[in-house]
Amino acid sequence: MTLPNPQHLHSFLNSLNEAQHKAVLHEPAAPLQILAGPGSGKTKVLTSRIAYLILHHSIPASSICAVTFTNKAATEMQERLCKLIGKQRTSAVRMGTFHALCALFLRKFSKVVGIEGNFTVCDHDESKKIIAGLLKPYKDFLASKDISLKDGTVLSYISRAKAKGTTAKEFIAEHKKANNDRRSSDFDPQDDIQRVVGNIYQDYEKALRRSNSLDFDDLLLFGVKLFTEHPPATSWCRHVLVDEFQDTNVTQYELMRAIAAPTKGCVTVVGDPDQSIYGWRSAEVGNLAKMRKDFTGTEQIFLEENYRSTGAILKASLAIVSQDKSRIPKTLLTSHPLGTIPVLRSFPSEQAEANFIAVEIKRLVASMGGVLRWGDFAILLRFSALSRAIESALQKEAIPSAVLGGHKFFERQEIKDILAYLQLVDNPSFVPALTRAINIPSRAIGEKSIEALIARADKTKMSPLDVIERIYDSHQPDIKPAVKHKVGPFVKTVRALRKLATEGTSPPDLIQRLLALIQYEDHLKKTQPEWESRWENVQELITFASEVEHDVNLVDVDTNADPSSSDTPLRLFLQASMLSSEGDNQSEEDSKEKVTISTCHAAKGLEWPVVIIPAVEQGTFPFYRTDDVQEERRLLYVACTRAQTLLYLSHVSKRKVGGETKTKEISEFVASATKEHSGIFTLRTPQLPPPARAVVTRVLGRPDAPEAEVLRRVAEFRKTTRYLDSADDAVGQSEVLYHPALGMGGNARPTATFVSSSSMTMAGASSSNAKPPTRRTPKFGSLVRPASLHPGSSSSSGAQGQILAPSKQNVETPVSTLTVPAKPFVAVQSGVPPPGVPPPVTGGVKRRLGMSGMGRGGMGFPNKKFKPPIL
C-alpha cells in the first residue's frame, strides 16, 4: 500500500479546479458552506478536504466526523477517501449516516439518556403496526365524524413533528393554542384529527419506550439529547462535515450543531438548494440561512463547474430551474462541448410515447456503434406507476430493463420474520417482534390472544414475552383462548436461540439454527407461491450477517466510552439490518446490461449517458397534489442534470390515470422555459454522424466505434425495426409534435410512428427473449467523466421545422427539425429526405452557461440546412 505523502497531497490538490481548491484549503476554523451544483465534484472536494485536514492540519482522523444521508453516499465517501489517505486512517474517521452515528453513541452512552443499550430500532412497518393498534379506540369516534384517518397518515404527522423536534406534549399544546385562537364555532375536521394524532403521538412514545425501542426519528432526537447534555460524547470532535446539507431537517441540523459544539465552528457543509427535493420529507433548505446566522463568519464557496454533462443539457436544465424567480441565482459552467440539443417530443398516447422510447433506445445503440449499451440509458419518472407502458414497450422490443428501488431487501416479509426472532432474543421487550414471531409459522394465536397477553404484561409490569414464558412454565394462569400449548414451540425456539446467543454463536449460525427450529423453508413452501426467491433472500441475509461480522472487527473504533459496552455481534447485525436500506445486490456487470427505470427522486446523485424523461405533463410534473410547485421544478432539474450526453423529454396528449383517460397538457416548467429561452429543445432526434458521436465519446471518455461497426449495427437495426407512415398505419397511431407557439403540445398532425417488426411479430407470441424487468436494485458504479471541449453554436432564423418521413420501403426513424427560435414552426409530414446534422462542433473554450448568455435568438440551435443524417 502506498502511504500518503506530501507528494501525494500535492498531486491531488493539483487536480482540483480553482473553486474546489479554495474549498479544500479553506481555513478549518471558519465555518464553510460549499454550494455545489450537479456534477461539480462535491464528493471529491469533501474527501479532499478531509484528507487535507488530516495530512496538512494534522487533525487526527478519529476526531473528524463526516455525515451523510445514505449508506451509499457514506460508502462512496469511504472508498474515495481510502484512495487519498489509506485504509487505516479512513476507518478512523467517524463517517456514516446521521442515524448510524447516533446509534453508535447511543449504544455506548444509553444510560445517559435513560434508555437501555440493547434498544431495538423500530422501522416504519413496525411503527405503523403500533399506531394501528393505538388508532383502534378512536375508530368509532372518527367514523361518527366521517373522518378517515389511516395509520400511515398518523405516523407521518408524528414523524413530521419529530423531525422538527416537537414533542408529544408540545404538539398537543400547540394544537390547543391554535384551537383557542380560532373561533370555536367552526368545526374543522382538522381539529379532531390533530387531537387524535396528539393523543396517539403520546401513546406511541410510551409504547416505544415500553418496547425498549427507538424509531428513526428517535435516533436523531436522543442523539441530540445525548450530544448536548453529555460533553464526553462529543469531546473527541474537532471538525464536522455534512453532505447533502439541503436535505437536513431541523433535528438533523440541531444534531450537527451539538456534535460540532466542541469544535467552535469547525464545520463544513456541502449542498445545493437547487437540488432540494425532499421538502415533503421535512427537509429544510432554510437550514443554509440558519447556519449562517448560528455560525458567525460562515463563508460560501460556489462550485459551478460541471464535469458531467454537455453544454446543451446544462442550458436546458438551467432554463427550467431558473424559472423559479425566488431562487438564488447560480449558474453552471462546463468544459464539455455543447453537444446535441435535448429532444422534446409529444405523442398521442402513453403507448406511442413508450414505443418511441423503446425504438429510440435501440436506434441510439445502433447508431453509436455499440459505444452505448443498455445500461447507459435511464428512464426517469415522476412516479413509479408511470412505468407500466414503458416496461411493456421495452419488453416488446426485447430491451432488458430493471427498476431502480422497488421493494427493499430488509422490508421483505421473509427477512422480517427472521429478524423478529433475533430481535426478540436481543431485546425481549420489543413487542412488534413478538407479535410477528409468535405466529411464524402459523400457530393459530390470534389477535385476541395477543391483546390479552399484552394487557396482562402491562398490568404486571413484565414484558409480554415474560408473560408467555411464565404461562408456558405454569407460573401463571393461562388466558382464555388457551394459549399455553400453542406457544410451546415458540418458547422453546426463543429459549434455544437465547442460549446460543449468550454462548457467543455468530449471527449467521443463529439464523441457520432458527431456520431449522421453525422449519422455515417448509413454512415458505406452504404459504408462499414464490417461496424459492424468498428462500434465496433468506440465504442472502445469512451472507449479509457474515459480512457485518467481518466489518465490525475492522471498523470498531474507540469512543473513550465504557469498554465493556454491550455491543454483541447479534446486536450489531440487527442494527446494521435496520439502518441499511440496501437493495438486492445485483452485480455491476448485470446492471450494465439493463436500461434503468427509476423515479426522479431515486435518481439523485446518479448519472447516465442518456436520460429520458417521459410524462412531462401538467398534473404529473408538477404533480397535481403537490404543495410546493418549485420543488417539483427542481425535481425536473435534478432529473435533467443526470444526463451526460443525450436528454429526452416527452409528453402525451392523453394518458390513462387510474383507469380514466385524461387529456394532458405539457408541463408548465417546459412551456415557460421554452418560451423564455427558445432553442433549448428540438423535435429532431439526434442523428449522430461522426462529429456528434465524437462528442458523446469524449464526454464519456470512451473510444469511438469503428465506422464499419456503426454501419453494421445500423443495417441490423433497419432490418429489425420498421417505420410506418401514418397514412398506411394500421395501428392508427400518429405522432403529435410539440408546438412552442401553442405552448401546449396539441398540434396533432399525422406523421409517423415506430413499429418494430419484432414487436409486430411477437405480439402475443412468447418468442421474445426479453426477460420481464426485474424489480431489483442494481448497484451503480461511478462513471468516468473526463473533460473535453468545444461548444457548438449556431443561431437560427425563422425557418421551418421539418419532419422527415423516410421512404416507405426503407427503415428510417422520423426526424423532425425545429429551427424556429421565437416564432412558431410548422411541423410537416412529408417524404422529404432527412435534414439534420448536429450543430457544428467547435472546441477549446470554456463556456458560461448562465441564462444571461441566452438571448432571444437562442443559441446552439441547428441552422436551417442539414446534411442527410447517418440513419
Next chain:
DNA sequence: ACATCTACTCCAATC
C-alpha cells in the same frame, strides 16, 4: 382463525 370476496384508493421513499 383463516379464506375469499368486494370496494376503494392510487406521489416521491432516506434511515
Next chain:
DNA sequence: GAGTAGATGT
C-alpha cells in the same frame, strides 16, 4: 390495473 383494508363466510 393492482394492492389491500375490511367485511363476510366457513
